[in-house]
Amino acid sequence: MTTLPVDIHLMISEYITTCEDLKTLCLTSKEHNASAIPKLYKRIHIRLWVREELDRFVASMTAGAHENFRYTRTLIIEDVRLPAEPHVPSAVAWISEDDSMEQCTPEERDDCLYSLIKHLPDGALRRFSFVSTRPIPEQAAKHLAEHQTSISDYRVPTEWNETQEHLQLPSISSGRALSLRITVDDGQTWPDLEIASGNARPKSMVKELRLLHVSAWNLFRPLSSLYNLSQLTHLSLLGSYGTAFLEAFEEAFVRGQIDVQLPLQHIAVEYQDSEQVDILEYDASLVRIYRACKTVKSLHVWWESNVPEERPERILKLLKNSAGALELLSLSHWGRSETLRHEEFDEICNACPGVRQLAIEIAENVLGPIIEGGCYRDFLASIKKLRELRFIHLRLPYSHHIGKDEHGQWSLDILVAQMKQFANRLFGELHVAGCCPLLEGLVIGHMVEVRPGIGSWSVPIPQCCFIREMENNGKDWRVSVAVPVSRAMLRKSLPYTNILDLDMAMDCVEPWHCWAGHAIA
Structure with missing residues (x-):
């Protein structure tokens, strides 16, 4: 390769994307170094909780690496460990399972974070994520607000406790997307939340608002005073009190108005705590919002259901009759009753032929290749109707048999082998039937930690990710196979994976893990 002309070298380097390959490329020649450095530093993802990684960061800063921060557009700070990925041995290097590893103190992590962001040129960042169970340190938040005014995608946790007079919500002047995980201390009386702000200022033109695991019910008024919510294109309400926000949103912008048209294209709602929530009331609000939107391209609905009557009948009926524009559909439920029958799912697939991303909660017997007498064939017949399908997330919270x-x-080894067996069969049969030719990825299970000693009867299903590839079987035939990959590789490789941001908080899944999966995407 060293004998090739420089322009051929540069052309080849355009196809190199992994960090390790880019680092190697930097050492080959000055020309390759100049072309690889901008790609290598465009996205920085650092795990502050890993001592080795923290030491490596300090050494690189000493060596002058911060001079390349002018190329950085995305900064993801992983403050605590995420669940491991047992189906990908190579992922151990990405997320360590060693809980006894020497952990970095919060003070050390804060110093590293501030040292990193203060060396970024003003206005360099377009996206910032702080993946943590604690709020972003005040010093770092203040520096970002003052110097990184071009951030358009801001993903941070925040909280309120009894020592605070007001809830501190971020104001991002140029932001389009705001993702918050807001919690209120357990046992506290929820305050009449207000924005802690100084002089009056114009409302931020946020287009995408995601409230994940919101444990405060009265957020609509303070948020609407800071952000122009009537111009939202994305609204995600994932958590305990999202339905209260939904009703307030519908009352402010839809109820009593004639011929109103909202710009909303993406709606996500979860009906949680069904004993305290009137599903029928909120279902009606959701339908009115849906009908007031010009074009809804993605919809996520999750509901708790312990009796057949407790289900969002109106929105399910609407899906069967007028959901042709949907490109992303996510339906899940939790409870003792069987709330989404095969016939109902089949009708929805008929009504949504253009769906590109599908997330559906399945019963364990859908995994027909594993369990005798399963419903695999019915499930396969339904998804064959989705001719534009690119990505599937099968939500199976617990294992009782597999x-x-x-x-x-x-x-765990048997489970992983069976998940791959199922993925291979699904990809293979769809290929043979000539259906779903654009399908590229499959995820089974949830972002959950499986630890030794867990009960043998009911075990959470860890997230297993697969990419579809074609291989020659030695007989001049092309066959479709499932290749296990990490979450990070899946989301880097495939363009249609944002449905994973909607992985709901089951009782087997830590709500924080759901938010963290969205924040690192």
Whole structure:
């Protein structure tokens, strides 16, 4: 390769994208170094909780690496460890499972974070994520607000406790997307939340608002005073009190108005705590909002259901009759009753042929290749109707039968092998039938930590990610196979994966993990 002309070298370097390959490329020649450095520093993802990574960062700063921060547009700060990925051995290097690893103190992590962001040129960042169970340090937040005024996608956790007079919400002057995880201390009386702000200022033109695991019910008024919510194109209300925000939004912008047209294109709502929430009331609000939108391209609905009557009948009926424009559809439920029958799912697939991303909660018996007498064939027949399908997320919260050996003992290795077996069969049969030719990815399970010693009867299903590839089988035939990949590789490789941001907070999944999966995407 060293004998090739420089222009050919540069052309080849355009196809190199992984960090390790880019680092190697930097050492080959000055020309390659000049072309690789901007790509290498465009996205920085640092795990502050890893001692080795923190030391490596300090060494690189000493060596002058901060001079390349002018190329950085995305900064993702991982402040605590995320769940491991047992189906990808190579992912151990990405997320360590060693809980005994020497952890960095919060003070060390704060110093590293501030040292990093203060060396960024003013206005360099377009996206910032602080993946943590604690709020972003005040010094870092203040510096970002003053110097990184071009951030358009801001993803941070925040909280309120009894020592605060007001809830501190970020104001991003140029932001289009705001993702917040807002919590109120357990046992506290929820305050009449207000924005802590000084002089009056114009409302921020946020287009995308995501409230994840919101445990405060009265957020609409303070948020609407800071952000122009009537101009939202994305609204995600994922958490305990999102339905209260939904009703307030509908009352402010839809109810009583004639021929109103909202610019909303993406709606996500979760009906949680069904004993305290009137599903029928909020279902009606959601339908009115849906009908007031010019074009809804994505919809996520999750509901708790312990009796058949507790389900969002109106929105399900609407999906069966007028959902042709949907490109992303996510439907999930939780409870003792079977709330989404095969016939109902089949009708929805008929009504939404243009869906590109599908997330659906399945019963364990859908995994027909694993369990005798399953409903796999019915499920396969329904998704064959989705001719534009690119990505599937099958939500299966718990394992009762799969993943067990002949003695009934649960094994993670057996579970992973069975998940790959299912993925291979699904990809293969769709390929043979000539259906879903654009399908590229499949995810089964949730972002959940599976630890030794867990009960053998009911075990959470860890997230297993697969990419579809074509191989020759030795007989001049092309076959479709499932390749296990990490979450990070899946989201870097495929363009249609944002449905994973909507992975709901089941009782087997930490709500924080759901938010963290969205924040690192």
